[in-house]
Amino acid sequence: MSTSNICNFCIENIVRSKASWGLHHPSCNSLFNSTRNRCAFCSLLYEDVKARQEQLEEFRGTDDILYRWLYEDVRQTEKLSTGQGFTTSLYRWSIRSLGKTRESKTMVALTFRVVPKEEKESDARPKVENVTFGLPERVFYCFSETELGVLFGKGTIGDTTNPHKNAGVQVERWIQSCDRNHKHCPTRAKPWGAFVPTRLLVVGTKGSEKPIQVVDTKKNNIKGHYVTLSHCWGPPKLNEPKKDALTINTMDQFMTLGVAWKDLSKNFQQGIEVARFLEIEYMWIDSLCIIQGDAKDWETEGALMHKVYRNSYCNIAAVDSKDSTGGLFRERKQHQVLPASFEGDGNSPMFGNKIWRAVREDLWEQDLLKTPLYGRGWVFQERMLSPRALHFSKHQIFWDCAEISACETVPGGLPLPLDRRAAADRHWRGRLQEAGPNRWMLVSGANDDSIEEFWKVAVENYTSCDLTQQTDKTIAVWGVAKLVRDSLGEEYGAGLWERELAEQLAWRVADCTISERPKELQHIPSWTWASIKGKILVGNSRPPKRSYTTRDYSGKPLSFKLKGDARPIAHRERSEDIKVELAAMSKELQSAADKRKNSGLSNDPSRIDKSAETASRDQEPKLLDTTIEMQGYINTAPLRWSEVSDKWALDVTANTGFKTKDAIVTAFPDVKRDLNTIEVSFVILSLTHHNGPGSLPSLSEIREDSWYSGVGIMLKPSGERDGRYVRTGALNIQYLSVGTWKYLQNTSTGREGSDEAGMKFQLE
Template sequence: MRSLQYIQSSLLTASARCLETLSLVSAHSLALAGGIGGCFAGILVLWLLVVRKHKANVTSDRTSESDSLIQDDQTRNDLQRDHTPDAPLCSICAQLDFYQILLDDLPRDKAIPLGSVSSILKKSDQCGFCRLISSVVRRAWLLDKFPHLDLSGIECELFSLDCGCLLEPTPKPKKLCHRLSINAPDRPREIYPAIMAARTSLVLEIQLMEEDAFKFGRPTDLHGRRVNDTVDVGLVKKWLGLCEEGHGDICESVWWMGDNRSLPGFMRIVDVVSMAIVPAPPACRYVALSYIWGGIGAEYWTAKDNFAERSTPGGLNMTNFPDTIIDSIQLVRQLGERYLWIDTLCIIQDDIEDKTIQIHAMDSIYGGSYFTIYAAGGTSARDPLPGLRPRTRPPQQHIEVVQGLHLSVPLPPPIEALNLSAWSTRGWTYQELMLSRRRIYFTGQQVYFECKCDIFCEDVVAESKFLSSSTQPLRYKGAGNYTYLRKPTHTPPGQSVMDYMYAIGPYTRRNLTVESDIVDAITAMTNVLAKGFELGRGDPAKSFQFGMSLTDLEHALVWQHDPRTPRARRSITGEGKSAWPSWA
């Protein structure tokens, strides 16, 4: 009886607020009604018919604040099963009113002193909030790399500000999600080079989880979200849909490809339905994969002796495929896509001519993909995509209950998570990142989505239609790519060489298993520069040699060795490799 009263009450409340979101409640009600009585089931069915009739006349609009609040009611009902007791607090933290701090803006100039970093670290086993601060400080300051760092003179203070808005018009400040910020202005100078290299955040933040947003009368927008053992593929599909439907030509166009988006006639692709390698259908929508080979054997590669068999339906037998490839095929199927490009399967690996042709088309392959999957959570192709299957990623989220509020340390943003990966150290993966329009990163922390306009992830509720005025904590913390550039209408002197330096500099700090691949692994980038800036009349062969810009050779020749990296000349030995001139 209590369940029925709750259901009826929920239906009445929701219908008064928004009929669209009511479908979530009604579906839940119908599932429960089967186990109650026939009389009550009839009442519920009547309600459902009314709701569905009205719903047909309602247009979905995510910019409504009331819509968000109703969705929060459903979220709260789903998440309030957590009965974790309050964490103990130290004498300093016990005096804080966390509810009031999160309710009101507490500007930096009115920040509350928390004591020294060293004292907070020492109290982390006794105080829940000190434990959260310790967690974010250790990660952001890379304290595991500096175990003997003197932190005794560094003081911390606490303030609170809103962390963005996804709605129009912008609600009142008290209706916006707030985060707790830890200010420690006197960071040790010794850690700065490591922090900059790791791209960790200089802002130390603690977020409120979505199940407690209702306590402040706020929608769940931009609050923390629990990261489960497995990723919700439906959420990933939602990210793709928001981009495709809301960003229009911004995320569809590729500036160096122009209007000609047809795939090269020699391009092959994996059909994940027929499980065969097939010629890429003209203008087909396909997914690309970026991963680390990791020295794994060649038993699963496409070669001359198995190409014919693999070109027939059912010819791709996944028995010998490594986990990264098996999971990527499964993910593409779950997302409702059909075609997937994987280098080891789509390129005949023991055919030098085929490899050369395909390598010189990588700008079209990655630039033309609907999205690219980045397997950035392992060290070889044997590793699974973290979170796609159960027990493939250990929990990374740190949540504490403090004064009845669920607080957590936000997981690293994409740029930081990728910098922690072995994937980001490999040479071939650089252009695969830079040239893709939409990216889905599988990391050891969580799954991220990034396009030209937005960034989404599992641990922050940030899904919304893109608004020019909207802001959110991850907006400028993506990995970035070269597709952000637009075709130049006028190229000032030196612009092309500046872009060349921007593209090539980070690449040269990466590693290659075969050192003689140094030019091949960046050919897609130099192709883009030649085509986009019309260098050598748009012909890469006339504008680049040995990775050096011929049109700006006088500038390219003044490259300098990075003093922070080992001074070693790369080997160029290998089949089909010509000798390097001294100037390259």
């Protein structure tokens, strides 16, 4: 077996070239021939071409060069237009030195881009410049083998990902290094924390096929390290009950005789084998540790899942298995895994005469995050909350902890340019671990992004995943939301935060053409992104100072009502100054202590029963009322699709008599709609006042000395009762003249009988 290669074409035309750019294969057949030699560059490009074959063939009758590239075996030096120097290449390559990194003296980026074609205008389609057929840009990072030898290891790899065989050598190295050297990762030597799951599995020792017993940890006084398993259940099989699921009927058997080895799914069997390899005695698997079909047990245990994963020793992930039968272990060949290796001949000023390793830029995303497991919404919080993880993918094992992210082919840790996505997750994973009694300090690092920024990214990543049961929309992210809530000291409900709730309501969908409001989510209010199936983008949680914000009926900031009055403290305005904020929190804590003292309760922890309070705060908050009371200016305006900008726009000046440029408002419908102009209702949620001419490029003709920017939402009557509306989309207000804003205030719906703050209505 051998590593993946670099073909002769790429060696001669790229590695040994004195140029910094050039054209790639002159025909599809030439590109295909290089894939037979397992060229790392050409194989990936050919996969892309085959995936976009249909789009490419649409142009074969309008582009002679493309036709020849697709269907003729053109020689490299053949010219189509004498004197112009054009070839039939679909791709061009370029190389650039990225200089010194934290690990290496030199690093070279090799980029492949499509040579754009110009679509000819026809009756069917208008002329479109720079057609690239949807083919992605591909980047490989090339590292000197001598400089990165530690990271790349010895250049050999076993023929399986089973750790009981050769793959276990590297797993042991990661575990030992993490245990001994990583300050922020849990170790076996550290005293065990207070939390242990309600139930665990006793997995036994290597090679055992004895039944796996479910144990009650409290009754058996179990204190010790345990591992968790992330896996895909897959669709249920008709008329075939699961033999490895804990139910009311199987509980006695599983807790006395145990679960027979033969009745365990392949995922469970191989996950247990990994736990045994790690020499961890206990394991938590959801369907064997939570009573299936028991709503009460699910309500209790589901609320604790964030603690289950945060306090585990290691999470074992079956990332390449789409159902319970796939298992974790994979057979493999070296050329499928090892980075391509090549040697320069001294001609190239970039590559010189060194030996290089080439790794694709999206290694982490493509081989790990785009796997079947990590496309599931439930697993998002499992991945983010676990202190360390072993991911068993299609060709290799990936490692993740609070300090490094690595894989078998790059065991010393991903080099900087490959580590951006993994490092971001690693950064937040460390921040979400237990931070001691003063949770606020979790978000106060001098050079750290805010925890609000993490939530913004978390919602986008989470809603990009799939959920088998859309009704799990909020509970499946509650584990992460709870930690953010405890850190922020802000109340949370149905996916939104009470602070700056008016701003929170202006979330938007990333692509309304594929988003939807399915029937199973109709019980969720329209004002939260949890009512939408689709990728969601939330706005800045710390907006600029607002001169106008919608309020509730009594003129206070917008809020939602929660069952059980779950707020730990009364709502108050927050300060941007952390010292002021800490002082306010300290005052509130002292006030709470004084209340306990005056009520006759001792501050002695042994005399205070906090179990009920802790349990209620572990539970996902439930809305007492699905409506939000608001007071604002509701108006109507045409919603139009712009072919030029490829965006929706709300023409808020259409009914005012003002100029079009007196308002620039981009609209984001929640779901797909036809392109016909339609009148819609809208309300402006908040505005920031600006002095001086408009500074945006699109406002070059504006000479207003005073104007506004802000956000809003589109509405429609709910159809049930007067004064109730549902949300239909979001608005981004880039420019709103003072005159237009005054006009909208004076002509809003329900103006008669309303006060200066506008119409009172309920958003549901």
